[in-house]
Amino acid sequence: MILEGKKIVLGVTGGIAAYKAVEVASRLRKKGAEVHVVMTKEAARFIAPLTFREITGQPVSLDMWQEPAHWNVEHIALARLADIVLIAPATANIIAKAAAGIADDLLTTTLLAMTAPIFFAPAMNHAMYENPVTQENMAKLEARGWQKIAPATGYLACGVTGVGRLPEPVDIVRALEEAGECSKSLAGKKVLVTAGGTLEAIDPVRFIGNRSSGKMGYAVAKEAARRGADVVLIAGAAVALADPHGVRVLHTESALAMRGAVLQEAEDADIVVKAAAVADYRPKEAAAHKIKKNDAELTLILEKNPDILLELGARKKARQILVGFAAETQNLLGYAKEKLKKKNLDLIVANDVTCPDAGFNTETNLVKIVARDGSVEEVPLMSKQAVAVHLLDRIESLQK
Numbered sequence: 001m002i003l004e005g006k007k008i009v010l011g012v013t014g015g016i017a018a019y020k021a022v023e024v025a026s027r028l029r030k031k032g033a034e035v036h037v038v039m040t041k042e043a044a045r046f047i048a049p050l051t052f053r054e055i056t057g058q059p060v061s062l063d064m065w066q067e068p069a070h071w072n073v074e075h076i077a078l079a080r081l082a083d084i085v086l087i088a089p090a091t092a093n094i095i096a097k098a099a100a101g102i103a104d105d106l107l108t109t110t111l112l113a114m115t116a117p118i119f120f121a122p123a124m125n126h127a128m129y130e131n132p133v134t135q136e137n138m139a140k141l142e143a144r145g146w147q148k149i150a151p152a153t154g155y156l157a158c159g160v161t162g163v164g165r166l167p168e169p170v171d172i173v174r175a176l177e178e179a180g181e182c183s184k185s186l187a188g189k190k191v192l193v194t195a196g197g198t199l200e201a202i203d204p205v206r207f208i209g210n211r212s213s214g215k216m217g218y219a220v221a222k223e224a225a226r227r228g229a230d231v232v233l234i235a236g237a238a239v240a241l242a243d244p245h246g247v248r249v250l251h252t253e254s255a256l257a258m259r260g261a262v263l264q265e266a267e268d269a270d271i272v273v274k275a276a277a278v279a280d281y282r283p284k285e286a287a288a289h290k291i292k293k294n295d296a297e298l299t300l301i302l303e304k305n306p307d308i309l310l311e312l313g314a315r316k317k318a319r320q321i322l323v324g325f326a327a328e329t330q331n332l333l334g335y336a337k338e339k340l341k342k343k344n345l346d347l348i349v350a351n352d353v354t355c356p357d358a359g360f361n362t363e364t365n366l367v368k369i370v371a372r373d374g375s376v377e378e379v380p381l382m383s384k385q386a387v388a389v390h391l392l393d394r395i396e397s398l399q400k
């Protein structure tokens, strides 16, 4: 997105990272944007509104009852003038309020009246960030089309290391620029993504499952949708994430059900990315009623599930790009390369799931992307959203 000439409403909320918002405002202005800062009263305790006024050359909006800086009711005027909204830092509180539609100050009221694209950069303590309620609130906002600029992992102001740091201002501004730049690069393409773990019934109440949350696949689906693709996301039963905005989601349960949906949707797909963790085996017979316990051992006989990706590889069309994931606990590259060859893939994303902060049910991932020619790209630890961006860039480069 070209930022020159854009009117940006910068929402600043009350966290220690508010000081970085000054540099964000400065960088946006240097890019030629007109920046209008709206601060919460908590933000104004961390940093003086005067600082933003001097940096942006615009009046700073603080509360509903001050003399309006714009010609209309303040929150409506701000909502009307904005081409883009950026909330940085976005505290857990503003995220929760926005998710619930609360409008109890100038910023939340402005957000409720806003029709322009909204970006938010969460910054908080890692436990607050990882708290399920914050995760649910962020998922709600993303499902409504808000775009999250994922936090970095590192040393936090509370003295611990973890996820929740506001990204560097240069990266926040780059995220805004990139948001528009590639928005149509997959227009006209159908992208099929699988995500999450399958669930294999033992009886009506028990199952065999795995730890996949769906976060990695959902991130790929969201990114593909952002690039203008027609995206179908086939999710496993273990996923508890909100359906992403602008993505057709098919919820499945077992590997067999996922196979049916995948084979049908893959027929006319240009790109297939299989991030799902599909069970290799299922109980040979699922009991019709809850199995009662007794003193004897219980033996389950498992039979093999079909390998969906192997089937896709066998029927792969000339112009179709097929990407697999490999979750491994040993011999990462060896096994990944074997799978790439056997399943006739264009790329495989090798995931060492023993690494901390990588693999199943984490916010971040650490992967190596292996290509058909055997080359290996080592991608540093980053958010799953950033891995998705990286992976789709690679996929797009294969299309050219």
Ligand code: PMT
Residues within 6 Å of the ligand: 194, 195, 196, 197, 211, 212, 213, 214, 215, 216, 217, 255, 274, 275, 276, 277, 278, 279, 280, 305, 306, 307, 308, 309, 310, 323, 324, 325, 326, 327, 328, 339, 351, 353, 359, 360, 361, 362
């Ligand atoms: O969902 P998250 O919590 O975010 O975690 C992400 C992840 C760790 C699950 C993801 O990054 C990942 O590595 N997914 C692949 C997990 C896996 O099952 O790998 P695999 O090595 O067993 O399978 C290799 C490939 O074949 C995968 O693309 C898989 O989707 C596919 N497969 C496997 C078995 C099967 N019966 N059918 C398949 O299509």
